[in-house]
Amino acid sequence: MTTQTLSSQQRAEARRRAVLYRVQKTLRRLFAYGFMSFLGFLFIFPILFMIVAAFKPNERVIADLASVRAFFPAPNSLTLANVRDVFSRVRFEHLAFNSLFITLVTVIAGLFVNSMAAYVLARLRWLGRTVMLGIIVSLIIIPLEAIAVPLLIQVNQMSAFLDALTLGVLGVLTLLFWRVVWNLAGQFLRDAPLVGAWPRVLRGVLQALLTLGASLPLEALIYFMVGQVREGGTWLNSYHVQILPFIAEPFSIFLFYQFFINIPRDFDEAAYVDGAGPFRIYWQIMVPLSRPVFATVAILKFLQFWSFYMWPLMVTRGDEYQPLMVGMDFFQTQAPIKWGSIMAYASMVTVPVLIFFLLFQKWFVQSVSSSGLKG
């Protein structure tokens, strides 16, 4: 091999090319960033406008539209009047509680119910398993919109038998839930630094309190439901009519099922040999191993039921049981229509979820991308 030294001319040429390359790269990057920022503006401007307008006096909202000021709060006219107006015209805090309560119970109970169903479908052999699996997969295609009207008739005239059946289901659910939480609480208390040394009786009381507290939403749901069912046959205008029909969901079961059948059987065989029953295997082996799919289903269901509109619109009257989405109609239909208040209301609903999204962005992105793995 002979080594060649570059002539000065060649070296200059190389340097020139390096500079050219760097300029090209910078230009390409600038272009990419410019284009992405332009798109980013298109995606963010309605949200930005909404939040800024929420803090403006009512008349400035429209006056500022013709200029860039639509996107900037004017420091001298910053006001909370719109927010105050929202609170004085509707019971915002009550609507927010309704929305949170309905969404949380639907999501938490849904996680529990659907994952258990997926577990018995994926792991146990029992009569009718394949038929049930077939039914559930074919139910995925039926959109809620298609059964809304018959469902409305059904919840309007629930028979005593169906009331009892649903209450029974809820009862079984609570018992199972207590069993899980009881054990988790026991574990937690044993490992807790100070409490671990307490006498057993005291720890037991604390354990019971924790169990009841953790499952409080479910118990509250049963309490509300018993109260309404005793009054008459209709389910309309209540919490449970917005929750119970949507706890079990074929698509969630399917997502769980797909995840569970991919967990190696060795894990549960080992637990089985150690004397664990199916329920114990479910919550001590399967649940801890499948945290990602739980997060996926939780986030997808949260997004779906937080913005749920059609069904609550159909089954609620008045603000006692209405969620935030239906409460929005008030500002649109009741005079005076103040755009500042509408923007304030919209911001107050949107911003908490946006913050939540920014904090747990990784989980959101992961859950959305794994919803597509089905393909």
Add this chain to the structure above:
Amino acid sequence: MKTLIRRHFSGRRGRDLLIAWVMGGPAFILLGLFMVWPFIRGLELSTTNQRFDGSQAHRLSPWYANYDRILSVGVVHLPDVPQDVPYRPPRAGWYRSKTEQCKACEAEWSCKISDPQDATCAEQCGAICAEGELIFRWRGKNLDEIGLGKWANYDIARTFSLFGRHYAVVAKDPLFWKGLLNNFYFALVVVPLQSGLALLLALLVNQKLPYVNVFRTLYFSPVVTAMVIIAVVWKFLYNPDFGLINEMIRFVTFGKVKGFGWLQSPQMAMPAIIIMSIWQGVGFQMIIFLAGLQDIPEDLYEASAIDGANLWQQFRYITLPMLRNTTIFVVLTTTILAFRLFDQVNVMTPDGGPNESTATMVWYTIRRGWRQSEVGYASALSVVFVAIVLIVSLIQRSLVRSESALD
């Protein structure tokens, strides 16, 4: 038989059956109660004239009367346009509408163009008034007089002319067909546009650039806003007089384009809903595409770069084929979502938009079943809706399958 029963109901199998129903039971019972049963009940209700107020319902005869009303559609050959088209609407038949200029002319000469005796009016205003639109008056009870008696139960959806002859599309329930067409319009625009845009965004945020995640966050954030809430904000932005979107259009085009009527105009109402829906939903598909892109092995690109492939060739021959399954998934789910369109429409155009240009199938079903409490008829609409969704997705699936058979 006995052994079969013993095999399933005793021992480990028997115990598993019990546990399956204790643990899975809540889900199975709830699904049965609130999905399967309403669906079956809907099939039954669709053959009745049940109303929501609980009044006595009875089975229709024939049982498919509701379906007949929904699905009956036809094309009618209309009678020829007469020599002198009247200006006063007849009991049934052609007439000419009066334009504003025509009315002004009438006022000026204080005459009536619809009066055939009035010669001055015909002379002075005849030419101006002849500009009026030709309209066919369609009234069920009078159709017999012009020989269209068998269409008495139908309503006119629109008229068109072909080779100098006039025809009308008629249906027993024109609004259903309008909704169906609007759904197809929405789906045909949104599915390719939204999928394509999602892919573009995914390619953009998949670049190895610093801070590229910021843009991913920006594009995704509309997804976490609630559709109903953000639709109200968009309704404000779309305002034709002072809406921000028209202001921006005027700004970008230096005032050459005055802006559009958006939700107030029959042509632009659906596009307005389409733009807003894509804006809200595209981030979701972007993330799915992004996951697909990140699954493509890097060495494929390196190998092709060595072979001298340019960016477009890499995209065409590596990225697209490798994203095939993802694309199919995105297209299938977006199509189903497009047919379920309701929230935006109900918030932005509660009465179905100008000329019912934003009415959709679900919107119409809810209107009949809930607002007008015609549960029986709405159940039939729901059944037809499920059938259409099923057919569309079956067609898509078979297309996908036949295409993969070619590979």
